[in-house]
Amino acid sequence: MEIRLSSILLAAALLSGCSWFHRGEKPPAQIVADEPQAEPSIIEPQVNRREVKTPKIKAKDFELGAYFGALSIQDFGTNPIYGVRAAYHVSEDIFLEADVARSKAGLSSLEDVFPQITVVSNSGRQFTYYDLNVGYNVLPGEIFLGRGRAFNNALYVTLGMGAVKFADEDQFALNFGVGDRILVTDWLALHLDVKDHVFESTLFGVDKNVHNIEATLGITTFF
Amino acid sequence: MRPLFALVLLLQAFHIGLANAAEQHLELVVAEPYLEMHSGPGRGFPVVYTVGRDEFVTVLYSRTDWYKVRAPGGQEGWVRRADLARTLLASGEPAPIPPYPDFSTHRWEMGAGYGVYNRQNLVTAYGDFGITNSIDAEFVVQQALGTLDNRYVTSIGLRHTFMPEWKWFSPTAGIGTAFQYVEDKVPPAPLEKTNQMAYVSLGARGFITRRFMWRADWRHYVVFNNLNVSEELEEWKFGLAVFF
Numbered sequence: 001m002e003i004r005l006s007s008i009l010l011a012a013a014l015l016s017g018c019s020w021f022h023r024g025e026k027p028p029a030q031i032v033a034d035e036p037q038a039e040p041s042i043i044e045p046q047v048n049r050r051e052v053k054t055p056k057i058k059a060k061d062f063e064l065g066a067y068f069g070a071l072s073i074q075d076f077g078t079n080p081i082y083g084v085r086a087a088y089h090v091s092e093d094i095f096l097e098a099d100v101a102r103s104k105a106g107l108s109s110l111e112d113v114f115p116q117i118t119v120v121s122n123s124g125r126q127f128t129y130y131d132l133n134v135g136y137n138v139l140p141g142e143i144f145l146g147r148g149r150a151f152n153n154a155l156y157v158t159l160g161m162g163a164v165k166f167a168d169e170d171q172f173a174l175n176f177g178v179g180d181r182i183l184v185t186d187w188l189a190l191h192l193d194v195k196d197h198v199f200e201s202t203l204f205g206v207d208k209n210v211h212n213i214e215a216t217l218g219i220t221t222f223f
Numbered sequence: 224m225r226p227l228f229a230l231v232l233l234l235q236a237f238h239i240g241l242a243n244a245a246e247q248h249l250e251l252v253v254a255e256p257y258l259e260m261h262s263g264p265g266r267g268f269p270v271v272y273t274v275g276r277d278e279f280v281t282v283l284y285s286r287t288d289w290y291k292v293r294a295p296g297g298q299e300g301w302v303r304r305a306d307l308a309r310t311l312l313a314s315g316e317p318a319p320i321p322p323y324p325d326f327s328t329h330r331w332e333m334g335a336g337y338g339v340y341n342r343q344n345l346v347t348a349y350g351d352f353g354i355t356n357s358i359d360a361e362f363v364v365q366q367a368l369g370t371l372d373n374r375y376v377t378s379i380g381l382r383h384t385f386m387p388e389w390k391w392f393s394p395t396a397g398i399g400t401a402f403q404y405v406e407d408k409v410p411p412a413p414l415e416k417t418n419q420m421a422y423v424s425l426g427a428r429g430f431i432t433r434r435f436m437w438r439a440d441w442r443h444y445v446v447f448n449n450l451n452v453s454e455e456l457e458e459w460k461f462g463l464a465v466f467f
Binding site: 054055056057058059060061088089090091092094096132134137140141142150152154161162163169170171172183186222 | 247263266267268282283286287289290319344366368406463465
């Protein structure tokens, strides 16, 4: 109650523009008349605290991008492949990578020679894989384009595993590859990769390891 | 081809958005006689510029152990983490270079690995949150690929690390619940396609470098089914992970 009363009094004091109203004396009439727009005498401190806030350093350890190239599916010819890639750089040497990609197989030589034979159905010709890899930057360095331009790059090797879906079946697949990452700017990279996906197939009646080698060109950004 | 271009465009747009968002950069004063700037974020890249004592550098961003900085004259280069940690703020306080997360007290973990589940090849990925230093909650998604069937298994559980302060090798034990979905490959079809399961696990973890670590785990599952025989499965796996 007291607080409300005093705030009303304070408001009144501000409105009247009188400095000694609080003393309980009535302001002389001429002062009010002389200075109708006088500033309120209660000083509001204009103290702006300096915000001591150090900006955070942004870490750009993630890489995200897409790639496109050719995949040679064993016994089924070479076909275009496209995929997406995400990577996390743990240290300047090691990175972890995940890929998802898709291609479509052509005809096997058996189907070429005997068109009445179907080894894989049409929907089974989709070749889809995902993999999780560990990569190591073996040869980091600079490459030069003419006299005045140098790009950072790294030759790396990857090893990983994942699953391949082909002929309507998921298969466990190992993969190993070698690639080169060329940093066009510090945040944009071009990749050249060659990778082999190995899995066990019984498609032609016998159990065998099939090698599916891809050569791709990719583009990624760091963020 | 079109989705690829669309994706690349999207990535560029995303990056530009990020770049514009971070306007304010950290400014640090060189306290040592000089600060070396390398041409790339790696130990072998040559020194291309040095900044003298009492000069300011602007820290743009980091990549692994390296920090991209801008010298007063506009020259840009990469500075080693240990070197940048010896610089100061304008107020004289040491540079706020965050230390590596301590392995024994880390909170988050993300990893993936290879294993064998019920004699099938297993691809596994997991996330882990440390409730205390010795008790973690783990969430695992995995795919087992076999000749007769493929199985998708998710699990959630608690894990105890006996000696979290042991850096290179520390044993663990855990319990949890899991769910599996069986995708048939060769007839006859499985009697039950989905199962609830429970597991106990024994394992170990260890530090490798920086924020990199390994984990090994053995699990014994009990499958809850409506058949007369209860099914029990075994799994072991080895994975690599990053911790935060």
